[in-house]
Amino acid sequence: MPPLRLNPTLFNRCRASSRPRLLRPALLPRFLAAQARWSSATTEPNQPDPDGGTQGAPSSQKHIKYTSESYPEIKRDSKFGGLSEKHVQYFKELLGTESAVIDGFSQDATDDLEPFNSDWMRKYKGHTKLVVKPGSTEEVSKVLKYCNYNMLAVVPQGGNSGLVGGSVPVFDEIVVNMSRMNKIRDFDEVSGTLVVDAGCILEVADHFLAEKNHIFPLDLGAKGSCQIGGNVATNAGGLRLLRYGSLHGNVLGIEAVLPDGTVMDDLSRLRKNNTGYDIKQLFIGGEGTIGIITGVSIQCPQRSKASNVAFFGLESFGKVQQAFCAAKGQLSEILSAFELMDGPSQDLVHRVTDKKRPLEGQHPFYCLIETSGSNPDHDSEKLESFLENVMGEEIVSDGVLAQDETQIQSLWSWREGIPECLGHWGGVYKYDLSIPLPELYKLVEDTRERLTSAGLVGDDETHPVVGVVGYGHMGDSNLHLNIATRRFDKEVENKLEPFVYEWIAKRNGSISAEHGLGLAKKAFIGYSRSETMIRLMKQIKELYDPNGIMNPYKYI
Amino acid sequence: MSTALKILVPVKRVIDYAVKPRVNSARTAIETAGVKHSMNPFDELSIEAAVRMRERGTPAVTDILALSAGPPKCVDVLRTAMAMGADRSIHVEISDAEVKEKGELEPLGVAKLLKSVVEKEERNLVILGKQSIDDDSNQTGQMLAGLLGWGQATQASKIEFEGDNVSVTREVDGGVETLRCPLPMVITTDLRLNEPRYASLPNIMKAKKKKLEKMTLQDFGVDDGRRLKTLKVEEPPARQGGGKVEDVDGMIKKLKELGAI
Numbered sequence: 001m002p003p004l005r006l007n008p009t010l011f012n013r014c015r016a017s018s019r020p021r022l023l024r025p026a027l028l029p030r031f032l033a034a035q036a037r038w039s040s041a042t043t044e045p046n047q048p049d050p051d052g053g054t055q056g057a058p059s060s061q062k063h064i065k066y067t068s069e070s071y072p073e074i075k076r077d078s079k080f081g082g083l084s085e086k087h088v089q090y091f092k093e094l095l096g097t098e099s100a101v102i103d104g105f106s107q108d109a110t111d112d113l114e115p116f117n118s119d120w121m122r123k124y125k126g127h128t129k130l131v132v133k134p135g136s137t138e139e140v141s142k143v144l145k146y147c148n149y150n151m152l153a154v155v156p157q158g159g160n161s162g163l164v165g166g167s168v169p170v171f172d173e174i175v176v177n178m179s180r181m182n183k184i185r186d187f188d189e190v191s192g193t194l195v196v197d198a199g200c201i202l203e204v205a206d207h208f209l210a211e212k213n214h215i216f217p218l219d220l221g222a223k224g225s226c227q228i229g230g231n232v233a234t235n236a237g238g239l240r241l242l243r244y245g246s247l248h249g250n251v252l253g254i255e256a257v258l259p260d261g262t263v264m265d266d267l268s269r270l271r272k273n274n275t276g277y278d279i280k281q282l283f284i285g286g287e288g289t290i291g292i293i294t295g296v297s298i299q300c301p302q303r304s305k306a307s308n309v310a311f312f313g314l315e316s317f318g319k320v321q322q323a324f325c326a327a328k329g330q331l332s333e334i335l336s337a338f339e340l341m342d343g344p345s346q347d348l349v350h351r352v353t354d355k356k357r358p359l360e361g362q363h364p365f366y367c368l369i370e371t372s373g374s375n376p377d378h379d380s381e382k383l384e385s386f387l388e389n390v391m392g393e394e395i396v397s398d399g400v401l402a403q404d405e406t407q408i409q410s411l412w413s414w415r416e417g418i419p420e421c422l423g424h425w426g427g428v429y430k431y432d433l434s435i436p437l438p439e440l441y442k443l444v445e446d447t448r449e450r451l452t453s454a455g456l457v458g459d460d461e462t463h464p465v466v467g468v469v470g471y472g473h474m475g476d477s478n479l480h481l482n483i484a485t486r487r488f489d490k491e492v493e494n495k496l497e498p499f500v501y502e503w504i505a506k507r508n509g510s511i512s513a514e515h516g517l518g519l520a521k522k523a524f525i526g527y528s529r530s531e532t533m534i535r536l537m538k539q540i541k542e543l544y545d546p547n548g549i550m551n552p553y554k555y556i
Numbered sequence: 557m558s559t560a561l562k563i564l565v566p567v568k569r570v571i572d573y574a575v576k577p578r579v580n581s582a583r584t585a586i587e588t589a590g591v592k593h594s595m596n597p598f599d600e601l602s603i604e605a606a607v608r609m610r611e612r613g614t615p616a617v618t619d620i621l622a623l624s625a626g627p628p629k630c631v632d633v634l635r636t637a638m639a640m641g642a643d644r645s646i647h648v649e650i651s652d653a654e655v656k657e658k659g660e661l662e663p664l665g666v667a668k669l670l671k672s673v674v675e676k677e678e679r680n681l682v683i684l685g686k687q688s689i690d691d692d693s694n695q696t697g698q699m700l701a702g703l704l705g706w707g708q709a710t711q712a713s714k715i716e717f718e719g720d721n722v723s724v725t726r727e728v729d730g731g732v733e734t735l736r737c738p739l740p741m742v743i744t745t746d747l748r749l750n751e752p753r754y755a756s757l758p759n760i761m762k763a764k765k766k767k768l769e770k771m772t773l774q775d776f777g778v779d780d781g782r783r784l785k786t787l788k789v790e791e792p793p794a795r796q797g798g799g800k801v802e803d804v805d806g807m808i809k810k811l812k813e814l815g816a817i
Contacts, residue, residue, distance in 0.1 A: 097802055098802075098803045098804070358754050359756070384760075387757050387760070391758065398756060398758070399756065399757040400754035400755060400757065401757060401760055402754070403595065403636045403754075403755050404572050404573065404594030404595065405572045405574030405592060405594065406573055406574055407754060409574065
């Protein structure tokens, strides 16, 4: 995340001979783009690169394995109808403009369909022959009604930046892409309520809000390509969750289309509304399985005027927890991020980027703390007494405090750059987990021990695993366990699964904290949810989507 | 035995490099109220250069003095300078009201002030940023060298000591130029000189105890008369955004409209 905050400024004029530090992590994507074999399997998609383009946009997708081949146990459900000339004709007439339908049925459009068929990690690829891009809620309604009547399966798709294969088809499901519905409908400066179309890109909305001194309560690495509808449908978490809370709280209203074409207009702008079941919550994190979100109204907080970033080195995970408690206690309302990075993750970032480390010595753990508030003097005073305290009490071994915006961005790059750097050697096994805080890091140690004792970890080509690292949103008890590998290897996989899931289940954690279920985690939901819960979920699905046409083969 | 160095590093508080500057409503200056300020990036390089000289040890560095002239908030950048390794600092305070009335100090005024500080504090090396990123004058270092009658090496990308001589590499069109000059001298820094360090927490704490003297222009007897007048400040013309077309037909139509095909 973003490493995306560099503004062109005055200073650019004197950058003819620029020092590397000022280029910030932007160096990183370019460096990786040259080696992008599997690297994008781990990065956030479509990060801007220094040349103004994007990286992560898959370049040669010819060798992505079809999902149907990687998951041979999934069979196409024969209840779904096949595409016909008549169907394609209907959509073309309905949506009018030529650009709204990509027709691979009556002609060969393999290349045009490619970006809609496969995900940016190049892990999943479907066989769709048709992409429709409705431009209004009414058109979405007509599309779904028609599909439901004709038993045509559909996949709702936003920015296609998901990590679990939820936004691409498995077989020949019709892709309903929301990119044409990208308007900002309304913003009320007094209440901070923003109403947008589902296809509006997150960064566009955030820039719009920045002009009005507000901020979107969600921020994540893929902000330049992900769409708000998709964010809501997957209940995305990200970097601001600690401060602003989850979308379940911030989304005030949703307009969605049900499979039978019914438009569910619940685009409320009210913070309080205790009148009956709160149905919209089912769509938040529903991953497009009961309907398509077409519009969202969301509560946006005031943008902070002042922000500070400190970066610590700590001796043990115990000290990290102490630092977290101290930060909560002493910084309280201005604390906006508390991110954890372990030593090995920072070593790998250093190996890939060769950037100067923020701290001189090396430490087993690092933390990044961000504060945001409305009064710079007040914040600095608080932060200073906090820093004095944690240094004095020897909770942190060493630390630095960013003195300007450039340093703030540079320190963030040591956290945000991790996923990109891990992909440097080949593939990455990624686990996104919620774990009770005291045991958060133990999983990384246990996993590292398990793979090391199996002789899988090493510095040369004969060992598949480069390193086992842990990092994540400490403030939300959310750990990203990543295993950087030179190649995807069955033996490594067998050591990891179901080990990781069982470990999580024993501690009542979640096997998917913020990435969702999609296709990747569908089979493992049982480790986090009871049979009763899963049964109740299935009833909901049954009720809203009796024909099962919405995003089939995934979720639950 | 070479002469020990007594270094002066002037630092300026400017709008943060990463903040997009905006012209004020009266179009007389850049809007500074409520905008994040930091140390001029070139001055960070100067401090770093001075601190590295001390770390190298030959010649010995007796004292690194940081100086800033401006409103009360300049204390922040002096604290940063001291957290990075400056030994003490002087804040030549100019009240916000005075800045508002007369405008900021001009390069010549600053150079005269620095000359006086150099003499009073017996400096033999002044390291300045080649320019500040707000007014981009790139004049103070040169004027100071002129007033002092010292040698100058501007836009340094490398500084080496050979006895009492200083060898400075500077980047010029199509290559590098190396100057050798005896002390005392004035050096201005360029981007490739070094990579400034972060202010570490222990050093930030220590910096609080370092000496920070408050002085005024009168203490140095400097004529700070303004000779320049800003007539108008305007933003560059806004970039004309490109348009998007829906499909191929739309593009062909557009191109025909524009007479391109």
